[in-house]
Amino acid sequence: MAEASASQDPAQAPRVLVVDDERSIVDFIRLGLQYEGFSVQTAPDGQAALRLISEFKPHVVVLDIMMPKLDGLQVAEAIRGNKDTGVIILSAKDEVQDRIKGLDVGADDYLVKPFDFGELLARIRAVMRRRNPTAEPVLRVQDVTLDETTREVRRDGRLIELSAREFDLLRLLMMHPNQVLPRERILDQVWGYNFFGDANNVEVYIRYLRQKLNDEPHQLIQTVRGVGYRIKG
Numbered sequence: 001m002a003e004a005s006a007s008q009d010p011a012q013a014p015r016v017l018v019v020d021d022e023r024s025i026v027d028f029i030r031l032g033l034q035y036e037g038f039s040v041q042t043a044p045d046g047q048a049a050l051r052l053i054s055e056f057k058p059h060v061v062v063l064d065i066m067m068p069k070l071d072g073l074q075v076a077e078a079i080r081g082n083k084d085t086g087v088i089i090l091s092a093k094d095e096v097q098d099r100i101k102g103l104d105v106g107a108d109d110y111l112v113k114p115f116d117f118g119e120l121l122a123r124i125r126a127v128m129r130r131r132n133p134t135a136e137p138v139l140r141v142q143d144v145t146l147d148e149t150t151r152e153v154r155r156d157g158r159l160i161e162l163s164a165r166e167f168d169l170l171r172l173l174m175m176h177p178n179q180v181l182p183r184e185r186i187l188d189q190v191w192g193y194n195f196f197g198d199a200n201n202v203e204v205y206i207r208y209l210r211q212k213l214n215d216e217p218h219q220l221i222q223t224v225r226g227v228g229y230r231i232k233g
Contacts, residue, residue, distance in 0.1 A: 013039040014128060017058040019049040019075065020090070021067045025113070029062065032117050032189055033124075036175065046070025050078060058085055059131065060124050065091040065102070073105050080106025086127035090115065116192040118168035122148060139174040141233050142220060144213065146174055160212050165190065169205050173221065177233030180224045202229075 014037075018029045021044050030040045041056050043049040047069040053061065061079070063072035070078075076087045087109075089102040094112040102110045108127045111120060125148060129137055139146040143156045151167055153160040162170065168190045173181065183202045191201065206221060206229055215221055222230050 013037055014060075015039045015041075015056060015058040016124060017041050017043065017049065017052055017056055017061045019043045019046070019061060019067065019072065020064040021045060022064070025064075028117070028188070029120065032121070035185065035189070036121060044068075046072065046075045049075050053079055053082075053085065060086045060088060060127050062088050062090050062120070062124070063107075065089060065093055065098070073101065076102065076107045077105040084131065086131050088120075088123055088127060090120070114192065116168070117189045118172065118192075121189070122168075122171075139171065141174045141177050141231055144174070144220070146171055155213055162209075162212060166205060166208055166212070169202075170209055173229065173231040177231055180227055180230045182228040186228060
């Protein structure tokens with residue numbers, strides 16, 4: 001059954017339709033995107049997806065391939081002429097031919113399960129930018145800039161070399177300036193739903209970021225004891 005975010009006004013928030021028959025995946029993506037300010041609806045199969053695409057008019061559809069009634073490839077092909085809706089296929093099928101087939105039927109991107117939520121979020125934003133080239137891809141907090149297109153980070157104009165994980169963590173913080181992000185939320189959104197490691201990873205990577213950004217004594221990235229971290233805007 002489809003469900004909508006109650007906390008976002010669909011007329012103002014970017015809209016994403018998540019289509020998958022695996023409920024745990026759907027819920028993980030839905031909660032993460034709603035946290036990021038998206039309006040989200042979900043569908044368990046291709047037929048429901050086509051109906052919701054017409055009603056909800058999503059900016060991006062995230063599609064599994066193997067689903068009942070209509071599969072993801074059929075849905076992507078059915079809406080390939082819709083210039084206002086981008087398509088990302090999210091599938092456990094990881095062969096090159098599967099990727100080619102998905103892109104050939106009209107998908108904008110193809111991501112293999114298991115996936116990292118931060119990467120999915122970046123790909124959704126990238127598809128939206130391609131559909132709307134005037135969108136601003138640069139985040140700014142104090143004297144730090146983060147370019148989502150080039151994946152360049154600068155502080156006071158100085159280029160900062162970050163690993164992929166460090167970049168995703170900094171991007172998450174910069175998307176929510178002055179907001180405390182709990183460690184558990186950071187783990188979910190940066191490390192992904194399939195991560196079962198130590199929560200201390202967050203503390204370790206926060207330390208890496210502080211060192212590279214020369215953030216002493218923690219005036220940029222602040223620790224809220226017992227809760228998590230925030231970046232001061």
